[in-house]
Amino acid sequence: MTEPISSIRNLGPAMEAAFARAGVHSAEALRSLGTDAAYAKLLASGARPHFIAYYALEMALQGRPWNDCKGAEKDALRVRFAALKAGRSGNPDGLEAVLNRIGVIPSTRVQP
Template identity: 80%
Template structure:
């Protein structure tokens, strides 16, 4: 028996549908993959990278509230996210690129 991805705290029908398109169809499969491998599948299937979605997934797989990620932990997750995007050739979307230009994202994390 498999459990719906949306049964995991913080994950709803939209992310469940995105994972289904990427071939991840159960909470058990998602947990087995872990955050980085699962998010890489989303990127490979055309999902635009979004840091908040990434860290919500990380918090969900840890059983924590989505907004529990702060400080150094959030900084470390951002570094992992940026590396994951770079490995998969994902470019920042227009909004993220604009935030980068105005300095919301530190210059050392900006992408061309």
């Protein structure tokens, strides 16, 4: 028996419907995908990017309250979110790279 997405803490009927439109129909499938792949499916299905929804999903998949994300953890999630929103999943480039270097956006890359 599959669990509905809305059985996951923080995720209600609206997120369940959005994931259904993206082709994700169960809590198990969502957990299997993980935050970034699942959110990329949402974006590909036409959902508008929204940082709070992204980090609420991350917290949900960790079993944490949606508003538990703070500080450096939240900053790192912002970088991941920006990459997903831009259609990539990794190394920032262009303006984002410059902002990282000058300290406006904390870098998540390990420096050599």
